[in-house]
Each structure stands twice: as C-alpha cells, then as structure tokens.
Amino acid sequence: MTAQRRSDGTRAAILTAARERFAADGFERATIRAIAADANIDPSLVMRYYGNKEKLFAAAAEFDLRLPDMALVPADRHGAVLVEHFLDRWAGDETLLALIRAAVSHEAAAERMRTIFAAQVGPVAARLAPDPATAATRAGLIATQILGFALCRFVLRLPPIVALDRDAAVAWLAPTVQRYLYDTPGH
Amino acid sequence: MTAQRRSDGTRAAILTAARERFAADGFERATIRAIAADANIDPSLVMRYYGNKEKLFAAAAEFDLRLPDMALVPADRHGAVLVEHFLDRWAGDETLLALIRAAVSHEAAAERMRTIFAAQVGPVAARLAPDPATAATRAGLIATQILGFALCRFVLRLPPIVALDRDAAVAWLAPTVQRYLYDTPGH
DNA sequence: TATCGTTGTCAACAAGTGTTGGCAAACGAG
DNA sequence: CTCGTTTGCCAACACTTGTTGACAACGATA
Numbered sequence: 001m002t003a004q005r006r007s008d009g010t011r012a013a014i015l016t017a018a019r020e021r022f023a024a025d026g027f028e029r030a031t032i033r034a035i036a037a038d039a040n041i042d043p044s045l046v047m048r049y050y051g052n053k054e055k056l057f058a059a060a061a062e063f064d065l066r067l068p069d070m071a072l073v074p075a076d077r078h079g080a081v082l083v084e085h086f087l088d089r090w091a092g093d094e095t096l097l098a099l100i101r102a103a104v105s106h107e108a109a110a111e112r113m114r115t116i117f118a119a120q121v122g123p124v125a126a127r128l129a130p131d132p133a134t135a136a137t138r139a140g141l142i143a144t145q146i147l148g149f150a151l152c153r154f155v156l157r158l159p160p161i162v163a164l165d166r167d168a169a170v171a172w173l174a175p176t177v178q179r180y181l182y183d184t185p186g187h
Numbered sequence: 188m189t190a191q192r193r194s195d196g197t198r199a200a201i202l203t204a205a206r207e208r209f210a211a212d213g214f215e216r217a218t219i220r221a222i223a224a225d226a227n228i229d230p231s232l233v234m235r236y237y238g239n240k241e242k243l244f245a246a247a248a249e250f251d252l253r254l255p256d257m258a259l260v261p262a263d264r265h266g267a268v269l270v271e272h273f274l275d276r277w278a279g280d281e282t283l284l285a286l287i288r289a290a291v292s293h294e295a296a297a298e299r300m301r302t303i304f305a306a307q308v309g310p311v312a313a314r315l316a317p318d319p320a321t322a323a324t325r326a327g328l329i330a331t332q333i334l335g336f337a338l339c340r341f342v343l344r345l346p347p348i349v350a351l352d353r354d355a356a357v358a359w360l361a362p363t364v365q366r367y368l369y370d371t372p373g374h
Numbered sequence: 375t376a377t378c379g380t381t382g383t384c385a386a387c388a389a390g391t392g393t394t395g396g397c398a399a400a401c402g403a404g
Numbered sequence: 405c406t407c408g409t410t411t412g413c414c415a416a417c418a419c420t421t422g423t424t425g426a427c428a429a430c431g432a433t434a
Contacts, residue, residue, distance in 0.1 A: 026292035028215045042413050104291040105213035110343050140347035148335015156297050160327035171372035176363050185358035229383050
C-alpha cells in the first residue's frame with residue numbers, strides 16, 4: 001500500500017481542479033495559475049507535486065472507459081449497450097471532455113486518445129466482429145460516431161444535439177454502432 | 188466591383204498563411220508572428236489589415252460547404268453523395284480543419300461552426316426529411332458523424348481511420364447518413 | 375517636381391505564461 | 405524539547421503573446 005502523505009488532499013485538489021480547467025478550456029488556455037487558484041494553493045505547489053504542466057495533464061487525463069462485458073449482453077443489443085455506456089461515462093466524468101478538448105491541439109493528448117481507443121475499444125470489437133481482421137477498423141468507426149456525438153453535444157453545443165435526451169440519443173446512435181460492429185459494407 | 192489595392196497580394200498571403208496556421212495549430216497556438224513570418228511580412232501589417240487576431244480568424248474561417256443540389260440525385264444515393272461531397276470538400280480546403288481545431292477552445296469559432304451547419308446542412312435535411320419537424324435533428328446527427336469522422340481522421344489521426352481510402356469511407360458512412368436522413372428511430 | 379496617402383519595417387509596451395529558488399511555518403521522529 | 409523534513413507562500417526569472425506608434429520608402433496625382 002502507498003504511504004499516506006500529509007499533502008494527499010492538496011494533490012487531489014490540484015488534480016480535480018486541473019481536470020475541470022482542462023475540460024473547460026483545453027490544454028493551452030488552462031493555466032497553472034488558474035488551476036492553483038481553484039485548488040486554493042500557490043502555483044508553485046503544482047510544479048512541486050507534478051513536475052510540469054505536461055505531466056500534470058498526463059496525470060489528470062488518466063482514464064478507463066470501463067467498458068462492460070459484452071458476453072453478458074444479447075448480440076442485438078450490443079450497439080445500444082455501448083452507446084448507453086459511453087453516454088453515461090461521458091456525463092459522469094469530465095476527464096473525457098478534457099481529453100477531447102486538449103487532444104485537438106496537443107499531440108500528447110491525441111496520442112492518449114489513440115491509445116485509449118485502441119486498447120479499450122479495440123479488444124471489444126475484436127471479440128465481436130465477424131472477421132477479426134476488421135476489428136481495428138470497426139473500433140475506429142465506432143470512435144468516429146461516439147466522439148463526433150460528444151464533440152457536437154458537449155463542445156460545439158449544436159442545439160438539436162444538445163436537445164436530445166438520453167433515450168433519443170441511444171435510439172439514433174445504437175443502430176449505427178451495431179452496424180459498425182457487425183455489417184460488411186457494400187452496396 | 189471592388190477597387191484594386193496595391194496591397195491585395197499581401198492581404199491574400201496573410202489570409203492563406205492564417206488558414207494554414209489555424210488549421211495546423213488551432214486558434215491560440217497559431218501566433219500572429221508565425222502567420223506574418225509565413226507571409227513574409229511584418230506582424231504589425233496583420234493588425235493594420237485585419238484589426239486584431241479575432242477578426243483575422245473570422246476572415247480566415249469564412250466558408251461555404253457548397254452542398255450539391257439533392258434534387259438531381261436518386262434518393263437512395265443521397266447519403267453517399269453527401270459523404271463524398273464532405274470528404275472532397277474537407278480534403279481540398281484547410282478552412283474546415285482550421286474551423287474544427289479552433290472551435291474546440293474558441294467560442295467564436297464554435298458559433299461559426301453552429302451557423303454553418305444550421306444554415307447549410309439544415310435546409311438540405313428540411314427538403315428531404317419525411318417530417319420537416321425532424322429536419323434540425325437529422326442535420327445535427329449528420330454533423331455528428333461527419334465531424335466525428337473528420338476529427339478522427341485529420342485531427343486525432345486514429346490509424347484505422349486514416350487508413351481508409353475514399354471508397355471505403357463512403358461505403359461505411361453513407362448508410363449512416365442515409366439513415367439519419369430518412370429513418371424513424373424506434374426498436 | 376512637390377505632395378499626400380499607401381505599404382512596409384523597427385522597436386517597444388503591457389500583460390500573461392511556465393517555471394524556479396528561497397524562506398517561514400507546521401509537523402513528526404528521536 | 406530538538407532537529408530534519410514536509411508543506412506552503414512569495415517574489416522573481418525569462419520568455420512569448422497581441423498590439424501600438426513612429427518613421428522610412430514608394431507611387432500616383434497635381
């Protein structure tokens with residue numbers, strides 16, 4: 001077990017404030033000073049505990065999608081369950097929002113995003129796809145729809161997308177994801 | 188007709204350099220100095236001709252999707268034609284990339300993005316959708332898929348999405364857009 | 375040629391950035 | 405209690421940013 005330090009509370013406060021700021025402002029506009037102010041401490045403490053801004057972001061952007069076990073779900077509901085899970089995960093943790101905002105103009109964040117999807121969505125697709133060779137493509141396509149939805153809803157705030165409630169969003173997106181999982185394209 | 192000015196060449200060079208920088212770096216990391224250097228002029232000229240960075244971006248982010256007339260296309264090809272058009276438009280003009288990169292952390296750019304999709308995609312959906320009341324939602328859904336694809340391909344550079352050639356991308360995405368245009372969700 | 379608006383350069387400002395080092399107080403072990 | 409370590413604050417650094425104003429070369433017009 002890791003030893004308790006007297007500063008653990010401060011460390012956690014910094015991390016929370018950092019996630020909020022990165023999520024709201026992106027990497028460059030989220031300043032160390034603003035994060036420190038939110039955490040009610042001095043900016044220099046951020047440096048002491050996290051080294052530099054880059055490492056602070058790396059620590060704040062740690063993320064686990066916690067994808068459910070698809071073996072327990074009927075095959076025709078796989079798309080719906082994935083969409084529901086993503087929506088909930090997104091609403092309940094601002095880390096993903098911080099990640100997408102930062103990834104757009106920050107290569108390290110983009111790399112993190114690639115890793116998350118390759119390492120966490122990839123295996124799910126690999127287990128379900130009819131032809132395992134197409135798994136990476138299918139995982140990528142799911143990412144385009146899920147990230148695109150998050151982009152339009154949480155970042156760009158397109159009014160008709162913001163207006164959708166959870167059920168409507170699932171009803172629209174689930175067939176798309178289902179198709180990316182199982183269909184073979186052709187016309 | 189607008190009068191010719193001796194500085195028109197410089198103005199155009201600034202605009203081109205601005206688009207490149209905004210597309211590559213986003214709003215904040217694209218500096219006036221870098222743009223001026225690319226255009227081989229002094230940074231102060233940028234201010235003289237465009238007022239400030241905000242207005243320069245507004246000028247650089249002027250964009251017309253040039254959506255084709257869907258009345259000339261068979262109904263079952265609408266999704267495919269839209270996807271093809273978006274892909275070509277995206278590949279041929281970095282303005283859209285600049286817009287998406289900037290929109291993520293810059294409210295004015297996000298507003299521009301909302302306007303473009305509401306004013307240009309909205310009417311197309313309104314003309315095609317079975318129920319006009321659902322047109323805005325359908326246009327928004329199309330935006331989620333198209334922007335999500337662009338995000339993953341050009342910004343995040345997800346390998347499996349970068350690897351898709353034009354035909355494969357169209358084959359995968361067209362049915363999604365077609366469904367967002369015409370289907371009524373339910374299960 | 376003399377004049378005036380245009381085009382461009384140079385140097386500087388004020389503000390904000392990440393980051394560093396020193397110093398005081400609080401704490402825990404001996 | 406005493407001493408070394410941890411925690412925190414303050415002031416400052418080196419640098420970059422958008423932006424401004426003064427000034428020199430140029431071009432057309434009179």
